[in-house]
Amino acid sequence: MKLLVVNIDKCTGCRACEYACSFVHTGMFNPLDSSIKVSEFLDDFVFVPSVCTQCEEAYCVSVCPTHALTKNTQTGVVEFDSSKCIGCKQCVIACPWGSIKLNHTGKEIIKCDLCGGEPECVKVCHAKALEFVDAEDMVLDKKHRNAVKYKQLIVEQQGVG
Amino acid sequence: MLKGGYAGKILRVNLTTGSINIEDVREDWAENFIGGRGYGTRIMMEEVDPKVDPLSEENKIVIATGPLVSTYAPSSGRVMVITKGALNGAIACSNSGGHFGPELKRAGFDFVIIEGKAQSPVYLWINKGSVEIRDASKLWGKNVKDADKIMKKFTHTEAGTLEIGPAAEKLSLISNVTFDGHRAAGRTGVGAVLASKNLKGIAARGSMGIGVYDNEAFAKAVYNARDILSKDAFSGKGGAKLGTPMLVNIINAVGGLPTNNAHDGYFQTADKISGEELAKNNLIRNEGCDSCPIACGRVTEIRKGKYKGSHGVGPEYEPVWALGVACGVDDLDNVVMASYLCDEYGLDSISAGATIACAMDLYEAGFIPKEDVPFELRFGDSDALVKAVRLMGEQESEFGKLLAQGSYRLAEHYGYPEFSMSVKKQEFPAYDPRAIKGIGLEYATSNRGACHVRGYTIGAEVFDKNVDRLTYEGKAGLTKIFQDLTAALDSTGICLFTTFGLKAKELAELFETATGIKCDKKEFIKKGERIWNMERLFNIKAGFTKEDDKLPERLANEPIKSGASKGEVADLNKMLPEYYELRGWDKDGIPKKEKLIELGIEDLA
Numbered sequence: 001m002k003l004l005v006v007n008i009d010k011c012t013g014c015r016a017c018e019y020a021c022s023f024v025h026t027g028m029f030n031p032l033d034s035s036i037k038v039s040e041f042l043d044d045f046v047f048v049p050s051v052c053t054q055c056e057e058a059y060c061v062s063v064c065p066t067h068a069l070t071k072n073t074q075t076g077v078v079e080f081d082s083s084k085c086i087g088c089k090q091c092v093i094a095c096p097w098g099s100i101k102l103n104h105t106g107k108e109i110i111k112c113d114l115c116g117g118e119p120e121c122v123k124v125c126h127a128k129a130l131e132f133v134d135a136e137d138m139v140l141d142k143k144h145r146n147a148v149k150y151k152q153l154i155v156e157q158q159g160v161g
Numbered sequence: 162m163l164k165g166g167y168a169g170k171i172l173r174v175n176l177t178t179g180s181i182n183i184e185d186v187r188e189d190w191a192e193n194f195i196g197g198r199g200y201g202t203r204i205m206m207e208e209v210d211p212k213v214d215p216l217s218e219e220n221k222i223v224i225a226t227g228p229l230v231s232t233y234a235p236s237s238g239r240v241m242v243i244t245k246g247a248l249n250g251a252i253a254c255s256n257s258g259g260h261f262g263p264e265l266k267r268a269g270f271d272f273v274i275i276e277g278k279a280q281s282p283v284y285l286w287i288n289k290g291s292v293e294i295r296d297a298s299k300l301w302g303k304n305v306k307d308a309d310k311i312m313k314k315f316t317h318t319e320a321g322t323l324e325i326g327p328a329a330e331k332l333s334l335i336s337n338v339t340f341d342g343h344r345a346a347g348r349t350g351v352g353a354v355l356a357s358k359n360l361k362g363i364a365a366r367g368s369m370g371i372g373v374y375d376n377e378a379f380a381k382a383v384y385n386a387r388d389i390l391s392k393d394a395f396s397g398k399g400g401a402k403l404g405t406p407m408l409v410n411i412i413n414a415v416g417g418l419p420t421n422n423a424h425d426g427y428f429q430t431a432d433k434i435s436g437e438e439l440a441k442n443n444l445i446r447n448e449g450c451d452s453c454p455i456a457c458g459r460v461t462e463i464r465k466g467k468y469k470g471s472h473g474v475g476p477e478y479e480p481v482w483a484l485g486v487a488c489g490v491d492d493l494d495n496v497v498m499a500s501y502l503c504d505e506y507g508l509d510s511i512s513a514g515a516t517i518a519c520a521m522d523l524y525e526a527g528f529i530p531k532e533d534v535p536f537e538l539r540f541g542d543s544d545a546l547v548k549a550v551r552l553m554g555e556q557e558s559e560f561g562k563l564l565a566q567g568s569y570r571l572a573e574h575y576g577y578p579e580f581s582m583s584v585k586k587q588e589f590p591a592y593d594p595r596a597i598k599g600i601g602l603e604y605a606t607s608n609r610g611a612c613h614v615r616g617y618t619i620g621a622e623v624f625d626k627n628v629d630r631l632t633y634e635g636k637a638g639l640t641k642i643f644q645d646l647t648a649a650l651d652s653t654g655i656c657l658f659t660t661f662g663l664k665a666k667e668l669a670e671l672f673e674t675a676t677g678i679k680c681d682k683k684e685f686i687k688k689g690e691r692i693w694n695m696e697r698l699f700n701i702k703a704g705f706t707k708e709d710d711k712l713p714e715r716l717a718n719e720p721i722k723s724g725a726s727k728g729e730v731a732d733l734n735k736m737l738p739e740y741y742e743l744r745g746w747d748k749d750g751i752p753k754k755e756k757l758i759e760l761g762i763e764d765l766a
Contacts, residue, residue, distance in 0.1 A: 012401070012449035012453075012458075013449055015452065029232045029372070030369070031267075033370060042309075042341065042342060104369070104370065126387065126456075
């Protein structure tokens with residue numbers, strides 16, 4: 001299973017991801033219509049992108065009265081079928097992270113679909129703050145990076161080989 | 162009809178009457194002058210007498226975006242401030258990155274025209290197409306960081322802001338316009354023009370999407386451009402890692418860093434204030450402007466000494482030079498602190514540093530009486546540097562007020578205007594025309610006074626092995642092509658730094674696919690030439706003549722003393738006549754009628 005991973009320390013706050021997302025989904029450049037959102041903290045110049053993580057037990061799916069939102073167990077994506085949506089906005093209220101949202105008109109739902117497996121936000125991110133990677137590999141990579149520190153300690157104490 | 166790339170509307174605000182009007186963007190002007198700098202100057206040509214006092218009610222300000230702003234074209238978030246500049250009365254266009262421009266455009270406006278003068282300090286709140294003129298009494302007197310914060314608090318946390326600082330409020334002629342509290346349209350004293358209208362700032366918040374003409378072709382052009390940039394040494398990796406200060410060591414190595422108010426062209430200890438040292442000692446991380454893959458912005462802090470704990474952005478290459486090299490100062494933390502202070506006061510750090518360098522020079526020569534300055538003001542004194550910036554920013558003392566008017570007025574006041582390293586009263590930046598000949602021609606002919614970013618010949622003269630920086634030959638043509646390309650580029654809203662990788666072909670593709678206005682590389686440069694000539698016409702009407710196209714005498718009379726360009730001087734006369742001829746101008750530098758007809762702007766003469 002692949003995950004849309006955010007490397008916060010690499011984000012430069014350029015927001016090209018927001019443009020890419022709205023353009024590929026709506027044909028217009030409008031950050032308000034983008035699923036991904038970069039929060040900007042100008043006091044410290046820290047930039048934090050937030051994305052939909054496609055919950056296994058998604059609140060948005062649970063509260064949707066018309067099954068416009070469904071979890072695709074094959075791809076892992078929480079899919080949205082606009083033809084079934086009645087605009088009740090329960091999903092927007094239910095999502096704890098603001099990952100499902102209303103578009104700039106305040107009437108339509110914006111839901112990340114991972115661009116069918118090739119997320120445009122990842123493609124446009126030069127800083128590699130966004131990556132679409134295998135979840136198992138990502139976790140292994142983290143474990144490995146941590147293990148390197150211990151390895152170094154052993155080498156320092158006991159020498160090589 | 163406009164087919165893409167533009168919001169389509171112009172906001173006109175008259176601060177005297179309080180009237181607010183919305184007008185359409187003109188299709189013919191969009192085609193001929195693109196947007197940004199070009200379209201903004203066209204508005205100035207139409208509506209403002211070039212002879213007006215820049216700080217009078219009759220002057221206007223155009224805040225301009227371009228057709229590529231608020232798209233994912235690389236580095237496409239530039240916003241421009243076009244007006245008759247306070248520093249010298251020439252046509253001014255200063256631009257900045259950040260996110261204000263895109264926000265303004267999505268609020269519905271490609272351009273904002275500011276007219277008249279408010280009775281008391283105000284700011285504008287442009288919220289999704291609706292506009293309010295609001296009282297700014299709680300903002301007046303605040304530095305730019307605080308003004309940004311307060312405006313966001315009063316309007317919307319996600320609003321983009323534009324603001325002036327205390328330096329501009331006191332009508333410093335080298336004051337800038339800052340965006341989101343930390344990025345600046347630095348040069349030509351545009352901040353003072355806002356202040357003269359009692360306009361402290363603008364907050365904008367948009368909800369409108371921007372569309373382009375051909376989605377598929379535009380996406381292709383964008384990813385092609387991004388791909389090219391990712392492979393270039395600066396725009397791919399160097400910009401993020403070292404930022405523009407990476408140039409300190411490179412330019413010093415060719416003996417092209419004007420040192421101690423241009424008494425030399427080589428700074429012995431430049432490596433102590435280089436991009437590499439900044440990255441090691443002060444850099445926290447890098448920041449990118451809107452949609453920018455280069456992300457050259459420096460987020461920095463001071464970790465030791467008496468300014469420990471201060472933090473901010475920058476300095477860029479230019480302030481490192483101006484506040485460091487030009488003043489003979491090689492203490493990095495003090496240079497960083499001086500740069501932070503310039504930013505907070507809202508001072509153009511190039512002019513600020515070069516003015517202090519001029520003051521040090523005058524002081525050491527004995528031309529500034531000791532009693533005028535409350536401390537010793539000598540080259541290399543890093544504490545004096547910081548103190549001088551404070552004097553300049555506060556403008557409480559007579560000497561501080563003088564400093565805030567820039568080096569030309571300062572040197573003139575003491576009777577030695579030749580000590581000002583300026584062209585058209587604007588201080589020249591961080592490249593020595595004695596060591597890099599073409600940039601001297603660029604300084605002399607730049608329409609806003611000495612400037613490196615109207616025609617960055619450095620890209621060829623230093624970075625292209627096939628171009629000899631020390632020859633005068635071919636520099637007229639080189640300068641012209643860089644100037645024309647940049648005039649067009651500035652008008653689209655794309656950052657100059659993309660030109661390390663992108664050429665006219667790629668830029669024309671982005672413009673054409675976004676707007677549906679037919680344009681190849683030749684036509685793109687032609688548009689730039691049209692804009693350049695229009696700016697020249699504004700200046701001629703304002704009273705500028707060929708006598709103003711000159712370099713400080715020192716560059717011709719005082720050879721560089723050390724380094725790789727030892728012995729070199731700058732002889733403008735070896736380039737200027739050829740430049741006029743190539744431009745289709747007469748020997749007095751006035752565009753000939755046939756050139757203006759060719760460009761379709763004969764009606765503007």
